[in-house]
Amino acid sequence: MTRAKDPIAVAPQTSDAETEGGKPQRGIQSLDSTGQLLSALVAAGRPLALRDLALAAGMPAAKAFPHLVSLQKTGLLARDSAGNYLCGPLGLELGLIALQRLSPTREAEPEVIELAGATGLSVAMAVLGPLGPTVVRLEESARPQHVSLRVGTVLSLVHTAIGRTVAACLPENVLAGLLESDHLRMAGAAATEGLAAGGKLARDYVERLARVRAAQVDNALSHPVPGIDTLAAPVFDHTGSLALVIAVMGSSGSFDSSTEGATAALVRQAARRLSWRFGALKAQ
Template sequence: MFPTVTDTANLPADSADTKPQRGIQSLDNTGELLTALVAAARPLNLRDLAAAAGMPPAKAFPHLVSLLKIGLLSRDASGCFEAGPLALELGLIGLQRLSPTREAEPEVINLAASTAMSVAMAVLGPLGPTVVRLEESPRPLHVSLRVGTVLSLVNTAIGRVFAAYVADDVRAGLLAQDSVRLAGASGADIAAQKKAYAQRLGRIRTDGIDTALSKPVPGISTLAAPVFDHTGSICIVLALMGPSGSFDCEASGEPARTLRSASSRLSRRFGWMTPASVAQNSDT
């Protein structure tokens, strides 16, 4: 009997996964150059791009020539390498397929697991910031926050983060619906509160995070951070919530750093360039 040829597609998943996948070394090197260019977030000349990829220019150059031929790279007027038309088309396809809330799901789960805190995800709905995902901690919080809850732009950290980054006309329209924002305030109080509110939004833009300490719910504190899309527009706000006094609520504390890291990863996933990258790019 002749030996049969094994169809690898019918192998058990575990046996297929245990075998190392053999790739093409030259393509791996090409990938290192592309990865280095993405990390730089700006056009690079041959010497700098090769150095960033950890290879000699003479080795990098043939790979770059091939990338130019197929359109994954192009060269600007100064001869620096940058994304080509094929790379831009592939990027647009990827962006079109992205669903921010779906892509954020693993981050929400990981945040809750790594911090042992409750995590909320909100988007901007027609009535205001709306909770679309809530991952509760092992010790659930006794709050009225539920999926579908619409939050105040003035009295909640999630709402203020949205207010800090949306366009002025959008903010004004949403504030007109925020019926609890200045309830019972006199004319002088309203002016003072508006000034304080504007200053608070400025701090959020500077810090990239907002806090709500036992407000609006006594005994519950919140940290909230924005997630941006490829246009730089805010698309999601992630928030950590826990009993007041049970975690570090400072903007420089470990929970805040963990939250910022998660929001930054998602923003990068959605195609947003960090301010540092934009500044570096403009200096070249």
């Protein structure tokens, strides 16, 4: 797109997002440059100096500077003590309003459908409900599979990939309390399987959760449903807390169910895109 020099120039826009009733709307070209600067700062995920921000936005510093001055005046951007540009008070308020309006399960719906199409597997979405990790969405695979999950199924925090992924994101004291009733959940464990003497988490369980946190994915091979493998990954919100878990499921041997494989990479990528969408800016 051709960029106009300041002062403001007006030109027709033709993208689908900027049309109404099939007719192109007119936009302000200089604001496109402003948008490039904001996008570059968001992509960096940290404060940037004028030179670095202009370079990231693909424009000369002399062109970027007037836009940045206006962004400061409006409060969309601010500068720290080193003179670097970062999000300003108005930018923070807009971001918080957007985050408050987000419904994680609704926003994740297209990602669930896309992941099912990309992998050819069933995809589940779960959240931590009052009774434990609970399936709230299930996109069935086109291939016949005996997956015993249903919407509303509450899963074990010990014996399922989805449950362990949830557990890996919980404070130890909260998790210990939930483990006492794990036997009531699907494929549930006796309290002694997750808890050691004194109410502490069992050593093997702690080590497994540490691996889940490091890999940002967990798998369950032919368990709890014989012949069905699962890969699960966490999605975080803007506070860094767990928002939900997405998981793929399929017949054992029909896909690479290792945590280092191509399918695991797709699940992690989908989870990270959602984390970014929900404001977890450190998601990569």
